[in-house]
Amino acid sequence: MNPSSSGWIAKFLKDIDLDPTIANASLDNLYPQLKKTGFIYGNSIDALLIPNTKLSYSQEEKTKINLLIALRAAYLDAIENATNEDFIEALLEFYKYLDSKKSYFSFLSLPTNSYDKLEKAIHARIQTNESIFKKNFSHLLTNALLFIDVLAFEYYLVYDNNPFQYASLFEESITNTVFLALNSKQEKNEYDQLLVKLFASSVRYTKVSSEGEASFDHLELQKFKDPLEKQYILDLTSMAVWNDERLDQGEIDFVQALGAELQMQKEAVTTSINEVHDFIDTYKDEITFFKYSNPAQHFYNQTSRTVRLLILRNRKRLIREITESKDLMILLGQSTVRELSAEEKQRVKNQLLDICKSIPSLAIFILPGGGILLPLLIKFIPQLLPSAFNENK
Known part of the structure; x- marks a missing residue:
């Protein structure tokens, strides 16, 4: 079974059925194991099940395996007496819901078999690993958000509602x-300040619009009541604050406050921090991101170079698309002399994402976590446009 070759899902589902410890495990029971493999942290150092030990699997292939096992566990938790075929069809319908604008997973509508469609869908979820994003923080962040697929799939099955809003x-x-x-x-x-600024610029389009007003009150964490949802938020935050092999008192206080906000026991918070520390301490030599003494610098420099390269390669088409959007041009021009309102920022974001969807090379901006890169896109846009656009600056 090779997760990079066609037909791997059908073969792997048979392997899962032969292993009762995986086949019959609930998602709650699998979650601690998914953390140990690194899947929750965005780096699958191992896989929950490797049927052929003679093959050497890449991190991307291990990520595919872990994602499929987690999705299957979520399905069996919600649906009794289901078959693998039922699981495949339900998962394809789920991904169609997530692709509300029929662009990212457009191949799902093509006349081919269900297994082939699902293999392409799972491949698309982690395709950033094959590009120049490989082994940097953006790759880590994007794959760390993959577990949202699992939770959204469970939500879709339990409540029979469109999962797009939940996932967003x-x-x-x-x-x-x-x-x-x-x-x-x-x-x-x-x-550190550059990284905070980059995140702040990204999330200004949502409910946390500035550093001054940012607080737990804007996060609406009370909407997440499932223990697994809470644990995932806590674990990912514990991973995110690590950047120098230690947490200062401010970071420790924040993680503890987050645990209290999520109504979790103090022991759970301590355990989450310790598990992240143990994972990084054990595997930091195998994860490029954690080798850097200052990953924030690495992240900012690497992503800046990446976005700049993509913009230059698509310069002509990007200029044409932007200039044809009169509303976007007006808003970008006004942003150089005044602070845009929350509604205007959302319009800028939506129109830029629509443009990115029309240019295949810029598809990274519409992937999970890609929104964080939008401020960098906006930063380089003025360099592309006529000099009259920059007169306000």
Whole structure:
């Protein structure tokens, strides 16, 4: 079974059925194991099940395996006496809901078999690993958000509702929580401040619009009542605040306050912090991001170079698309002399994402976590436009 070749899902589901410890495990029971593999933290160092030990699987292939196992566990938790075929069809319908504008998973409507469609869908969820994003923080963040798929799938099955709004709210809440966590550091150096600024610029389009007003009150964490939802938010935040092999008192106070806000026991908060520390301490030599003494600097420099390269490669088409959007041009021009309102910022974001969807090379901006890169896109846009556009600056 090779997760990079066609037909792997059908073969792997048979392997799962032969292993009762995986086949019959609930999602709650699998979650601690998913943390140990690194899947929850965005780096699958291992997989929950590797049927052929003679093969050497890449991190991307292990991520595919862990994602499929977690999705299957969520399905069996919600649906009794279901078959693998039922699971495949339900998962395809779920991904169609997430792709509300029929662009990211457009292949789902093509006349081919269900297993092939699902393989392409799962591949699309982690395709950033094959690009210049490989082994940097954006890759870590994007794959750390993959568990949202699992929780949204469970929500879809239990409540029989369109999961798009749930997934969007969850991603927004986690992104904003990470921003607050990064901002909680007592002493910020130059690159800590750059990273906080980048997150702040990204989340301004949502409910946390500035550092001054950012607080737990804007996160609406009370909407997440399931223990697994709470644990995931806590674990991802504990991972996010790690950047120098230690937590200062401000970061510790923040994580503890987050645990209290989520109505979790203090022991659970301590355990979450310790598990992140143990994972990083064990595998930091295998994860490029954690090798850097200042990952914030690495993240900012790497993503800036990446976005700039993508913009330059698509310069002509990007200029044409932007200039044809009169509303966007007006708002971008006004943003150089005044602060845009929350509604105007949302319009800028939506129109930029629509443009990115029309240019395949810019598809990274519509992936999970891609919203964090939008401020960098906006930063480089003025360099593309006529000089008259910059007169206000």
